[in-house]
Amino acid sequence: MTRQGIDYQAVFQGLPGMVALLTPDLVYADVNEDFLRNSGRSHEDLIGRYLFDVFPDNPNDPAATGARNLAASLQRVLATGERDTMALQRYDVRSLERPDQWEERYWSPINAPVMDADGRVVLLVHRVEEVTELIRARGRAGGGRARVLEAELYTRSRELQELNERLRQAHAREREVALALQDAMLPAPRLADHHRAAVRYQPAVGTLNVCGDWYDLVELPGHRMAVAVGDVVGHGLAAAGVMGQLRSALSAASRVSAGPARALEVLGLYARSVEGAESTTAVSVHVDWDTRMLTYSSAGHPPPALLHTDGTVVFLDQATDPPLGARPEHVAGPQAQVGFGDGDTLVLYTDGLIERRHEDIDTGLTRLGQALTAHRDLGSEDLADALLLDLLPAAGATDDTALVVIGL
Template sequence: MAEAGIDYAAVFRAIPGMVAVLTPELRFVDASEEFLRSSGRTRESLVGRRLFEVFPDNPGDPAPTGTRNLGASLERVLATGERDTMALQRYDVESAERPGEWEERYWSPVNAPVLGPDGQVVLLLHRVEEVTALIKARSGPQDSHARVLEAELYTRARELQQVNERLREAHAREREVALALQDVMLPAPGPVGHHRAAVRYRPAVGSLNVCGDWYDLVDLPGDRIGVAVGDVVGHGLHAAGVMGLLRSALSAASRVADGPAQALEVLGLYARSVEGAENTTAVQTCVDWDTHTLTYSSAGHLPPALLHADGTVEFLDRATDPPLGARPEHVARPQATTAFGEGDTLVLYTDGLIERRREDIDAGLARLAASLGRHRTADPEDLADALLLELLPAGGTSDDTALVIVRL
């Protein structure tokens, strides 16, 4: 019983619809009364068992594809943390009273994730709309009409499945091209003077989620380097193309501008002429070993982290302005400078590393700070691997992740 006196288990079981709760391993946790009634199963026969043990494929008829499509849908939800709505599916369901006998059923499923505090999927809600009765009315003179309706709906369902398969294939091809484009535009950086640096790029999970994250490191006059990351709004080939344009422009501007703020001002003016560049976020930093200072400016981006040798973490958030193109008129961007010590570490990243749905951004920043503190003695390469391992969900995220680490 919950503290407020509401028996949520009883509420769930009384839901007037077919709903089941599954673990990430696709084992039944519970099911509504309507799910039990419509599927012809008891709660005892479901709980603890795997979904496809209870509802396997019909070995005598390969035509119904509902079970296979359902498995693919649930895997997508686990990988992306996003709800997946399926087209009408035909299933063959084995009779609970007469094993070996199969009943033709038509269900329209929706699968939704339940996320834990860390943003990972801890449960799956599997809701089914039963439409078999509408398709297979078998009484008297309606039988002929019902058969026609059944055939028509089944044909339409198959057509929708074929369209979805073609779309997935097209998106998969687009993803391959976009990833190849990103690989060309985001090569492993060369040496930045005598300083140690590591970069990582992790694409989003799913064929639709190639994004526009980028990183850049450039040598500057004197014992200085410029370090930047950015994130273009949107997905796919267009976002990857915009990313390439903005990365090149900021890289060039940082070499001649009088500091990070001016470099971002130049980038903002250029972005006005690039379709799809509006609301891009970026942060530019300049590391100066002669003065042991770090100068930075942010266009709506997450704050860089400065990991001090003693394990404390300082987020560089004193020079943040709106994203590119967010203001109708040009306004000078802010800039701030902070000192660093020998052995400190600069960490720049994009939102895929820390942001999770339905979670406050401060929770993600706290996770990052804690992970940095635990690995403060690691070299940049090992630190980059540790951050990705600890902070990214095992199934990946629905957003790209770019990460740059420089030992100061």
């Protein structure tokens, strides 16, 4: 049977074990046959209904945490885009025969994301295995000892869930600190106001995804400016700290180097001494308004875009080296030039603006070129906002985005 000939709805219904598909609002979108059979519910009981309206916590048990723990797990998947395996849960279920009574149940859940082409979580796969009978069978076989083990297992599961919640809160605090650190280290947009420059930094969604993206604008002698963006591999405070070191080093090197290639060479040598700077990408463009020339060099970074007044877009991709420190021996970096006209626009960005999971980078570059052409009549500030609106997923990107738009 070919891949095209597979009936995936039939596959879903035939999956062994209880599997449900939930929307990001935690509403049932679909369930398989095992879910209906083992839960004792019908499609009408489930589809289109909020998860915790169907399966609330036992109101007669003040210590019940099943719904809270499940909600926390699902929110983690939505925020991180990563699978979450929960500890064994006691999650009582209302009796179908006697709605005023609750049946003691034990479950082993796994929650996983389903992504769209833009990296957004559009569905949640909620797979759950009921282990109530296993717990009871062990209790019958082992008597008091089994009940002790059952209680210990449940206690350990509760402790693990509480530990996960503390870790989530710690990651959230780390995200806040990393964002504050990035904000303090990135230059203020007013540094280049007279050059019609607009800068944007859009952090990724989720508590774990603050990255090391940066931008920099440096006034040079004469009617010139150095513009750069870069991207440190990694997340959180460590990436933000490395970003600060590299941005400062490139800013200083740009002031004394003969051109962008030499500035990136210096940065590459420096990056070898900074832990966590491996595989960092960066691109630098020197703008000379007197000669109407752009001189540029890239270290493994997506190419800047030059938008002409007639709507054509040229990507500056003729001077690209590997990421910083990637070469075993130091060599001179490439450098290229291109002219620009009055009213043209230079756009530098990090990969969060164009890259999507399971998609070739050329697709993202084409999308960027089309957006630039469509908005060619906008000024720098409005163009920056339009690009973020057009190119970033509505639910938020899973990678940071730094963006610089320079009116030439």
